[in-house]
Amino acid sequence: MKYEKPKANEQTIGVPPHCDSNMMTLLYQNEVNGLEIQNKDGEWMNTKLSPNSFIVIIGECLCVWLNGRLSSPYHRVMMMGDEDRYSLGLFSGVRGGYMVKVPAELVDDKNPLLFKPHDHEEFLKYFSSEVAKGVVKSGAVISRLKTYCAV
Numbered sequence: 001m002k003y004e005k006p007k008a009n010e011q012t013i014g015v016p017p018h019c020d021s022n023m024m025t026l027l028y029q030n031e032v033n034g035l036e037i038q039n040k041d042g043e044w045m046n047t048k049l050s051p052n053s054f055i056v057i058i059g060e061c062l063c064v065w066l067n068g069r070l071s072s073p074y075h076r077v078m079m080m081g082d083e084d085r086y087s088l089g090l091f092s093g094v095r096g097g098y099m100v101k102v103p104a105e106l107v108d109d110k111n112p113l114l115f116k117p118h119d120h121e122e123f124l125k126y127f128s129s130e131v132a133k134g135v136v137k138s139g140a141v142i143s144r145l146k147t148y149c150a151v
């Protein structure tokens with residue numbers, strides 16, 4: 001992905017806030033920071049990556065599969081400064097035709113079931129039809145998958 005440096009001396013949005021809906025994302029960037037992660041208090045935190053490091057983002061599908069044991073962060077890219085930013089992303093997907101189902105071991109009295117089983121490909125089809133109908137925007141600031149299969 002290429003993010004152009006802002007034209008004026010101001011901050012611009014590279015990618016608006018979102019959760020990745022896949023299992024896991026692995027990111028690598030040139031030495032231009034810009035990725036921000038929202039913490040549990042709703043504050044945006046810069047990431048200052050050392051050269052040659054990777055960042056791993058938990059996707060909503062993994063969060064759902066683990067019954068919420070790991071959370072999937074809202075993140076965004078904000079551009080500042082006078083250099084273009086490049087990032088490489090490996091987005092691990094989920095094969096269609098298989099149900100993503102919370103394992104029984106993760107459900108008990110203290111940890112009630114939070115998510116119904118879902119076929120990820122069906123979810124993606126449903127979500128793009130909602131975008132096509134104009135019901136939701138593709139970059140909508142919502143946890144799309146968690147909303148889709150919440151109990």
Ligand SMILES: O=C(O)CCC(=O)C(=O)O
Pocket residue numbers: 001015020027029035075076077087089
């Ligand atoms: O470029 C980045 O660092 C993040 C991009 C991203 O969040 C995405 O493509 O889902």
Ligand SMILES: [Fe+2]
Pocket residue numbers: 018019020025075
């Ligand atoms: Fe993302």
